[in-house]
Amino acid sequence: MIRPTTALLSATSIAVFGMFALAQNGKQYVPTYYVDVQPILEKHCVSCHVAGGIAPFALDNPTSAVKWAERIGEVTKSEYMPPFPPGKDSQKFLNERRLGSASKKILQDWAAAKAPLGKAPRK
């Protein structure tokens, strides 16, 4: 006889595996503001892009980030933002203000997907 807990466990693992397989074969992962984008902006952009900061608009809230999403994708791809005047061939600096390629890809995929917000964390 199969015990109910065993049945439940196998049903769960089949479901989890199914979702995993779907995620692998199906559509590409779409980054969202709350899960993926907000932490990157917080770390790399908000020091200037904040009300009263040196940048002309804030990126510290979802409304503004979504409004600027397309430009965010473009300027991070071209490496115009975050501004870091030394070129790629210059010597290395401590704390270089550059985005890693994973972060850049997240911002570009997010912009391309029309800047979905995703689920806001519970306060």
Ligand code: HEC
């Ligand atoms: C050191 C300060 C600083 C940081 C850090 C910074 N920015 Fe900026 N940003 C500026 C300033 C100043 C401007 C306005 C002048 C300009 O466009 O060059 C600007 C302009 C922009 C623009 C408008 C450009 C245009 O031509 O439309 C976008 C989009 C932008 N920033 C995105 C970002 C993103 C995304 C990040 C983080 C990955 C970031 N910025 C980090 C200072 C900063």
